[in-house]
Amino acid sequence: MAAMAQKADRGRPGEHGHAARGGTPRPRVGVVKLASCDGCQLTILDLEDHLLELSEHFEIVDFPEASSARSNGPYDVLFVEGSVSTPDHLRRIGELRKQARVLVTIGACATSGGIQALRNWADHDAYRAAVYPTPEYVESLARSTPISEHVSVDFELRGCPISPEQLIELLTALVTGRRPQLRDEAVCMECKRRGIVCVMSAQGIACLGQVTQTGCGAICPRMGRGCYGCFGPREQANAAGLARWFQASGERSAEEVGQLFAGFTAYAEPFRSAITDLGGTRGARRSGGGGFIAAGGTGAGRASYLAGTRRMEGIDDDGR
Amino acid sequence: MMTTEITRPERTTTAGRWYLDRAGLDDLVAALAADGRTVIGPTVADGAIVYDEIRASADMPHGVGDVQVAGRYRLTKRDDARVFGYVVGPTSWKRWVFPPTIELNTGRRAGHRVEFAPIRPRPERLAFIGVRACEIAAFGVQDRVLDAGPFRDADYAARRASAFIVAVQCTTAETTCFCTSMGTGPEVESGFDLALTELDEGFLLDVGSPAGQQLVEGPLAKAIRPATPVEVYTAAADVAATRARIGDPLPTAGLHDRLLAQLDNPRWAQIAERCITCGNCTLACPTCFCTSVVQKTDMEGIGATNERSWDSCFSPGFARVAGGSFRSRPRDRYRQWLTHKFGTWWDQFGTAGCVGCGRCITWCPVGIDVREELMAIAPPIALSPEPTRVEPVAASFDDFVVAQVVATRLETADTVTLTLSGADPAFSKGSLGQFAMVSIPGFPPLPISISRFTVDGIELTIRGAGPATRAMCALKVGDQLGLRGPLGNNWPIDRAVGRDLVIVTGGIGLAPLRPVIHALAADRRRFGDVRLYYGARTPADILYREEMERWASRGGIEVHLTVDRAGPEWEGRVGVVTQLFDQAQWEGANAIAFVCGPERMMQATANTLAGRGVTTSRIYVTLERHMECGIGLCGHCQMGRFFVCRDGPVFSLEQLGDTFGREGI
Numbered sequence: 011m012a013a014m015a016q017k018a019d020r021g022r023p024g025e026h027g028h029a030a031r032g033g034t035p036r037p038r039v040g041v042v043k044l045a046s047c048d049g050c051q052l053t054i055l056d057l058e059d060h061l062l063e064l065s066e067h068f069e070i071v072d073f074p075e076a077s078s079a080r081s082n083g084p085y086d087v088l089f090v091e092g093s094v095s096t097p098d099h100l101r102r103i104g105e106l107r108k109q110a111r112v113l114v115t116i117g118a119c120a121t122s123g124g125i126q127a128l129r130n131w132a133d134h135d136a137y138r139a140a141v142y143p144t145p146e147y148v149e150s151l152a153r154s155t156p157i158s159e160h161v162s163v164d165f166e167l168r169g170c171p172i173s174p175e176q177l178i179e180l181l182t183a184l185v186t187g188r189r190p191q192l193r194d195e196a197v198c199m200e201c202k203r204r205g206i207v208c209v210m211s212a213q214g215i216a217c218l219g220q221v222t223q224t225g226c227g228a229i230c231p232r233m234g235r236g237c238y239g240c241f242g243p244r245e246q247a248n249a250a251g252l253a254r255w256f257q258a259s260g261e262r263s264a265e266e267v268g269q270l271f272a273g274f275t276a277y278a279e280p281f282r283s284a285i286t287d288l289g290g291t292r293g294a295r296r297s298g299g300g301g302f303i304a305a306g307g308t309g310a311g312r313a314s315y316l317a318g319t320r321r322m323e324g325i326d327d328d329g330r
Numbered sequence: 331m332m333t334t335e336i337t338r339p340e341r342t343t344t345a346g347r348w349y350l351d352r353a354g355l356d357d358l359v360a361a362l363a364a365d366g367r368t369v370i371g372p373t374v375a376d377g378a379i380v381y382d383e384i385r386a387s388a389d390m391p392h393g394v395g396d397v398q399v400a401g402r403y404r405l406t407k408r409d410d411a412r413v414f415g416y417v418v419g420p421t422s423w424k425r426w427v428f429p430p431t432i433e434l435n436t437g438r439r440a441g442h443r444v445e446f447a448p449i450r451p452r453p454e455r456l457a458f459i460g461v462r463a464c465e466i467a468a469f470g471v472q473d474r475v476l477d478a479g480p481f482r483d484a485d486y487a488a489r490r491a492s493a494f495i496v497a498v499q500c501t502t503a504e505t506t507c508f509c510t511s512m513g514t515g516p517e518v519e520s521g522f523d524l525a526l527t528e529l530d531e532g533f534l535l536d537v538g539s540p541a542g543q544q545l546v547e548g549p550l551a552k553a554i555r556p557a558t559p560v561e562v563y564t565a566a567a568d569v570a571a572t573r574a575r576i577g578d579p580l581p582t583a584g585l586h587d588r589l590l591a592q593l594d595n596p597r598w599a600q601i602a603e604r605c606i607t608c609g610n611c612t613l614a615c616p617t618c619f620c621t622s623v624v625q626k627t628d629m630e631g632i633g634a635t636n637e638r639s640w641d642s643c644f645s646p647g648f649a650r651v652a653g654g655s656f657r658s659r660p661r662d663r664y665r666q667w668l669t670h671k672f673g674t675w676w677d678q679f680g681t682a683g684c685v686g687c688g689r690c691i692t693w694c695p696v697g698i699d700v701r702e703e704l705m706a707i708a709p710p711i712a713l714s715p716e717p718t719r720v721e722p723v724a725a726s727f728d729d730f731v732v733a734q735v736v737a738t739r740l741e742t743a744d745t746v747t748l749t750l751s752g753a754d755p756a757f758s759k760g761s762l763g764q765f766a767m768v769s770i771p772g773f774p775p776l777p778i779s780i781s782r783f784t785v786d787g788i789e790l791t792i793r794g795a796g797p798a799t800r801a802m803c804a805l806k807v808g809d810q811l812g813l814r815g816p817l818g819n820n821w822p823i824d825r826a827v828g829r830d831l832v833i834v835t836g837g838i839g840l841a842p843l844r845p846v847i848h849a850l851a852a853d854r855r856r857f858g859d860v861r862l863y864y865g866a867r868t869p870a871d872i873l874y875r876e877e878m879e880r881w882a883s884r885g886g887i888e889v890h891l892t893v894d895r896a897g898p899e900w901e902g903r904v905g906v907v908t909q910l911f912d913q914a915q916w917e918g919a920n921a922i923a924f925v926c927g928p929e930r931m932m933q934a935t936a937n938t939l940a941g942r943g944v945t946t947s948r949i950y951v952t953l954e955r956h957m958e959c960g961i962g963l964c965g966h967c968q969m970g971r972f973f974v975c976r977d978g979p980v981f982s983l984e985q986l987g988d989t990f991g992r993e994g995i
Contacts, residue, residue: 188773
């Protein structure tokens with residue numbers, strides 16, 4: 011069997027594991043979370059058709075969302091959901107890394123900092139004071155950051171939430187000792203293969219599919235709305251070029267274009283630079299003026315996506 | 331608008347031409363369905379004209395038009411009830427003849443044995459209604475790429491042959507149309523079974539094939555009547571007006587040469603600031619044929635299904651090999667696409683890769699117009715292309731022949747030579763420098779150089795660098811694997827007869843040259859001085875050590891070795907391989923050189939050889955590219971006008987010209 015991980019060739023799965031009914035030891039798997047909504051963990055639980063097969067190949071030793079079993083490691087494979095958002099997370103992630111031979115970050119929070127990273131453009135103390143009656147009880151870091159900013163990561167599964175197909179592919183690759191086949195290409199490729207009409211060219215809807223990594227099955231364009239980038243930027247994503255086109259062609263202001271990138275993976279480069287170049291997030295600009303209410307997520311960017319969901323009713327007379 | 335172009339007699343004669351009224355479209359759809367065909371035609375969906383299955387003419391657009399400019403597509407209402415009053419939309423017929431995803435084959439490991447089984451679906455019988463002239467031209471281009479040999483995509487051929495084509499003459503045009511410039515339209519002239527030209531209340535119907543004639547004489551007989559001269563003239567005038575409306579937006583005279591002379595144009599970098607490299611242009615294109623194979627495996631790692639999907643040269647991973655991508659920058663990928671479509675495609679297939687349908691312009695999300703870019707990049711200049719070289723060898727895309735490991739030899743700590751027997755008999759006709767596609771189910775097939783031809787098989791020398799190569803290195807005697815080949819071209823050893831031969835290589839690069847050395851040693855008198863210059867990382871990494879001593883002692887071959895680093899026990903040279911012949915006394919005027927190694931090393935070697943008088947036509951190199959099919963069908967190994975797998979991997983520097991060593995090709 012070939013080595014199981016690309017970056018961290020830390021031995022073979024099952025090194026720490028217990029044998030299943032006298033067979034070879036099964037790799038010990040943990041699933042833990044930092045700052046996140048648990049949605050990616052639910053994706054694991056939703057693999058109903060595969061759970062039995064998975065349990066033959068993996069020993070789940072730690073998965074608070076699913077079982078009362080607890081372990082502090084070591085793990086052959088450790089899935090980590092959530093961003094590093096508190097001093098406690100900062101301490102834990104270093105420890106978890108030491109315990110994990112293969113560390114897989116799952117979801118937009120773990121891989122990019124998540125929606126909570128919108129605060130990275132804002133005054134953290136002002137946010138805290140606006141949201142919590144007694145902010146001194148809340149220990150949080152000024153920035154929400156991806157796990158890869160703190161420790162080395164062997165594999166990433168993107169998305170909000172992650173894709174079950176990609177999860178199965180990664181697990182299969184881990185157990186068979188080959189590289190996972192996760193395409194790094196634009197969502198557009200999936201749209202075209204599925205025969206989905208481009209919502210941007212045909213309807214003028216703002217769509218981030220061109221700069222966003224595939225894996226979701228183009229679910230938003232399939233539903234007639236624009237991609238909002240929850241799988242994060244793909245390799246060499248030309249976010250600046252797209253931002254220029256949005257401004258030049260789409261009658262959108264710089265602020266509106268910035269909001270298009272200010273979603274679940276806002277803090278991942280090059281989305282991060284695009285947002286900063288276009289003036290930061292909406293909430294950040296407002297927070298300076300006092301009386302701030304955390305309204306960033308429902309600002310102009312969100313509104314324009316919702317406007318985009320309007321399907322073309324009938325056919326325009328003049329082609330506009 | 332009338333023009334003087336409607337003078338061709340076949341256009342204006344009424345003999346054998348028919349009139350079908352609009353209601354007769356239902357008879358046409360019904361007749362095709364009754365013939366057991368799935369009928370595909372234009373429909374309105376999601377704000378666009380989308381080709382899809384239709385059951386009656388009511389499923390088709392009535393009174394719908396379109397407006398298309400770069401990056402923008404909108405449907406409009408027409409003030410008539412025409413069914414074909416628009417031009418091409420986002421779908422192309424390649425969706426049916428070259429589907430986005432097909433299953434190729436399955437593989438299975440059972441103990442030491444492996445099995446492969448091709449999946450050959452029986453395509454359904456199809457009928458296409460509403461095929462435009464540019465789209466018929468696109469079939470022609472795809473036929474040349476996928477079905478003109480020496481290797482064929484059987485799946486494509488079967489689907490293509492099954493389709494009944496009802497063409498439509500374009501009586502409208504959009505700003506994105508440039509079929510006139512590419513010589514593909516708007517007139518439909520051949521390649522159809524029936525052709526329609528839409529008139530106010532019906533259609534002029536032309537017959538283009540015996541199958542079309544059968545329909546006209548049989549099920550459609552009651553729905554048609556002979557066309558009147560007015561109908562025939564009106565139809566011809568409308569199509570001519572379309573031609574006049576399009577004009578000649580892309581002057582193509584000498585475009586191939588003009589474009590290929592502009593590989594260094596600064597415009598490539600400027601386009602890359604706008605281009606998102608999303609790949610929409612390539613997947614909307616009716617002729618783009620690049621694909622990738624993804625292997626789906628079970629969790630036991632013994633069963634696998636290979637699935638082939640549309641891919642794009644714009645995706646960063648498309649030209650990736652271990653160590654990086656050959657076209658790492660977006661500008662490289664845009665240049666690759668544009669120079670292929672309008673330049674090197676001619677060299678490979680005798681036609682442009684573009685039919686002027688304009689899809690890549692409309693569906694570019696950021697509105698890049700290829701016509702503008704071509705005119706900005708390519709000023710007039712002349713170059714003459716070299717003919718490409720094709721080596722026909724029996725093989726198919728989706729099958730492997732099982733061979734058995736009969737011996738293994740550990741060459742170095744990470745490199746193993748497998749001796750295989752029972753391989754495809756074609757290997758016995760293989761030549762020096764060719765490779766095989768090697769497959770173990772569960773891992774992607776890889777191209778591996780043949781390092782020796784034996785009586786009933788071959789040897790492969792493999793360095794375990796990644797999971798698949800490590801799995802191959804781990805094979806034991808009695809294990810099986812799948813082979814396809816021999817593939818690619820060979821070292822031109824005949825050219826070395828009567829000349830001195832210089833072989834320069836390093837590391838695993840010696841493997842494809844080993845058969846050359848065996849051949850030289852077997853017929854040593856026919857060649858002049860033969861010198862082998864070989865570099866390895868350390869003394870322990872030197873391949874074929876014992877054999878090499880025999881080459882020197884009994885084969886009459888000068889062997890010069892160097893290593894990158896060594897301990898005190900090494901008494902030989904340390905340094906890069908080119909330093910080995912810096913001090914040598916020979917002259918290169920009569921020499922021919924075979925070079926195999928990393929591109930940078932080959933460049934340095936070529937420079938040194940040139941300094942000794944070895945001209946570019948006598949320096950041969952072997953190129954590495956990402957290969958999936960090995961037979962020029964998948965597009966991964968595209969390099970300028972060559973497929974490295976089919977036209978190479980051995981090329982003379984003269985052939986490669988200024989593409990050799992250039993970044994991002």
